[in-house]
Amino acid sequence: MIGYLTPNYPLVAAFRSLPKTRTRPADRVTREIFKMAPKLSNYFQEEDIRTSKGDLDRPISGLAMDSRRVMPGNLFFALPGRRADGNSFIDEAIQRGAVAIVAEKIPSGTAARVTYIQVADARRALAQVAQRYFNFPDKSLELVGVTGTNGKTTVTNLIKHLLSTSTQRVGLVGTVNYDLGARVVPSYRTTPESLELFGMLAQMRDAGCRQAAMEVSSHGIDQQRVLGMQFGVTVFTNLTRDHLDYHKTLDAYFEVKSRLFNGGIGTSPRVAAINLDDPYGRRLAAEVPQHVRVITFGESPDAVVRAENVQLNFKGTSLTVVWPEGRVQIESPFIGRYNVSNLLAAFAACYALGRDPAVIALRLKSFPGVSGRMERIEEGQAFNVLVDYAHTDDALRNALGMLRAITPGRLFVVFGCGGNRDRSKRPLMTAAVQEFADFAWATADNPRGEALSQIFTDMKAGVKSPAQITFTEDRRHAISLALDAAGPGDCLLIAGKGHETYQEFADTIVPFDDRQVVRELIGIKSIKPA
Ligand SMILES: CC(=O)N[C@H]1[C@@H](OP(=O)(O)OP(=O)(O)OC[C@H]2O[C@@H](n3ccc(=O)[nH]c3=O)[C@H](O)[C@@H]2O)O[C@H](CO)[C@@H](O)[C@@H]1O[C@H](C)C(=O)N[C@@H](C)C(=O)N[C@H](CCC(=O)O)C(=O)O
Numbered sequence: 090m091i092g093y094l095t096p097n098y099p100l101v102a103a104f105r106s107l108p109k110t111r112t113r114p115a116d117r118v119t120r121e122i123f124k125m126a127p128k129l130s131n132y133f134q135e136e137d138i139r140t141s142k143g144d145l146d147r148p149i150s151g152l153a154m155d156s157r158r159v160m161p162g163n164l165f166f167a168l169p170g171r172r173a174d175g176n177s178f179i180d181e182a183i184q185r186g187a188v189a190i191v192a193e194k195i196p197s198g199t200a201a202r203v204t205y206i207q208v209a210d211a212r213r214a215l216a217q218v219a220q221r222y223f224n225f226p227d228k229s230l231e232l233v234g235v236t237g238t239n240g241k242t243t244v245t246n247l248i249k250h251l252l253s254t255s256t257q258r259v260g261l262v263g264t265v266n267y268d269l270g271a272r273v274v275p276s277y278r279t280t281p282e283s284l285e286l287f288g289m290l291a292q293m294r295d296a297g298c299r300q301a302a303m304e305v306s307s308h309g310i311d312q313q314r315v316l317g318m319q320f321g322v323t324v325f326t327n328l329t330r331d332h333l334d335y336h337k338t339l340d341a342y343f344e345v346k347s348r349l350f351n352g353g354i355g356t357s358p359r360v361a362a363i364n365l366d367d368p369y370g371r372r373l374a375a376e377v378p379q380h381v382r383v384i385t386f387g388e389s390p391d392a393v394v395r396a397e398n399v400q401l402n403f404k405g406t407s408l409t410v411v412w413p414e415g416r417v418q419i420e421s422p423f424i425g426r427y428n429v430s431n432l433l434a435a436f437a438a439c440y441a442l443g444r445d446p447a448v449i450a451l452r453l454k455s456f457p458g459v460s461g462r463m464e465r466i467e468e469g470q471a472f473n474v475l476v477d478y479a480h481t482d483d484a485l486r487n488a489l490g491m492l493r494a495i496t497p498g499r500l501f502v503v504f505g506c507g508g509n510r511d512r513s514k515r516p517l518m519t520a521a522v523q524e525f526a527d528f529a530w531a532t533a534d535n536p537r538g539e540a541l542s543q544i545f546t547d548m549k550a551g552v553k554s555p556a557q558i559t560f561t562e563d564r565r566h567a568i569s570l571a572l573d574a575a576g577p578g579d580c581l582l583i584a585g586k587g588h589e590t591y592q593e594f595a596d597t598i599v600p601f602d603d604r605q606v607v608r609e610l611i612g613i614k615s616i617k618p619a
Pocket residue numbers: 154155156157167168169170171172173174175178277278279280281282306307308309
């Protein structure tokens with residue numbers, strides 16, 4: 090599935106350099122190319138290797154970290170995991186043609202024709218080797234890395250929009266899609282593995298991109314997916330409760346995120362843009378090492394890039410952005426106070442890259458928004474319907490608080506909680522919904538491997554007003570009930586799945602798009618304008 094992200098770069102170069110002849114038997118061509126392929130030892134430094142066995146000078150045809158994707162001639166990385174252990178797939182990798190193995194322990198009874206390299210940390214080795222294999226693509230790009238619990242997708246898309254010109258395409262890596270310069274492909278992970286990331290950055294570089302914006306998830310930092318990557322600017326949006334299944338405490342979650350700013354990923358950014366309105370942002374700004382320039386942003390009066398005169402309504406937001414050398418009035422079609430924070434984050438990142446603030450301000454106006462983020466569905470119905478990706482209690486509180494303030498009628502919400510994710514946020518999400526909405530339909534999000542009844546039990550612990558919430562397993566039915574209930578002046582928020590076009594169950598993934606479902610149901614029900 091992801092082979093297109095990790096082409097055999099050195100081999101492609103070797104192939105291009107071969108003299109063009111009309112008659113080249115395929116196996117001879119393969120042999121010729123292979124002879125020109127760089128050697129295994131090119132990708133390691135002596136200190137990386139604990140012990141080794143076999144020929145370190147053999148050519149390799151590519152890198153793999155999943156035995157199911159090994160191609161003949163590959164170097165396979167056996168990574169220790171939470172669910173599986175890559176070491177138990179070494180035999181399978183060899184059967185598929187792997188000629189060299191990197192592992193933290195060399196298995197006994199090794200195959201003689203294969204080279205084994207023992208390293209202290211296989212994930213670290215994967216990132217280092219991938220960076221060398223793709224020839225340091227991060228260093229050829231102005232790379233902006235955005236982290237934080239919420240706002241990463243929005244801010245990276247804003248940055249891409251602000252930096253792009255008619256002749257300059259800007260790369261993107263994030264939750265919704267990957268823009269590789271020559272094509273855009275749907276995303277399967279917010280921050281993919283280092284092997285895929287360096288492969289993608291190489292494609293951007295080769296397609297002529299000079300900048301790229303990348304979402305950096307806490308899982309990505311912790312699993313060394315961005316180890317050694319050179320970011321010019323890193324951005325911190327905020328830190329609120331999520332992913333405690335993984336990080337256990339908010340402080341541990343913060344420590345992981347702060348590695349993107351303090352050299353903890355092996356590199357430090359030139360500039361850090363940090364949200365001063367967020368308590369963890371304030372802490373981070375004080376802790377960033379001296380050699381990193383900090384540009385704070387926010388509505389706080391002491392922020393370097395700050396917003397004044399913020400005015401919000403259903404049509405958009407107006408604000409004055411103030412920075413040390415000037416100020417500019419901005420009109421944006423974006424709604425919601427948290428989007429002021431996102432606008433400032435993107436503005437601060439572009440300012441940090443030395444872009445003209447006046448030009449940035451002008452371009453903000455034409456930002457089309459992000460798929461599934463407060464996306465308005467207008468099918469002639471008499472009430473507002475918005476599809477949003479709020480999937481934490483903080484995001485729900487922000488989204489609903491904002492809609493409450495600008496909705497004349499009743500506020501309704503359809504929401505759910507994902508399975509195999511942080512259980513502790515579930516009751517808090519219900520409580521946040523009950524704080525603002527007149528009525529809520531709780532339903533399935535992506536149950537994944539968990540029983541929906543268990544997810545509902547967790548969610549029910551946050552119910553305060555049982556008469557204002559109902560639990561309905563089928564998401565389409567829940568949306569249908571909510572559409573039936575809404576009338577003129579009301580607002581319906583469908584939260585949690587945003588841009589997603591599927592629903593993930595234990596043993597199947599089915600097509601499901603909240604936006605399409607709303608459109609279909611409005612059509613079927615012939616909900617008429619007032
Ligand atoms: C919790 C988590 O992040 N887990 C990731 C981690 O899993 P793991 O360490 O348990 O790995 P594993 O599945 O046990 O496999 C170990 C090794 O064996 C290999 N293997 C496995 C099976 C096989 O047949 N052959 C084989 O070689 C695997 O490729 C892997 O190298 O490493 C795997 C390989 O890279 C990832 O696929 C996996 O992501 C899982 C599926 C996941 O759901 N991750 C989510 C939570 C995530 O990363 N989300 C963030 C976004 C969060 C946010 O938006 O805030 C993201 O960046 O997308």
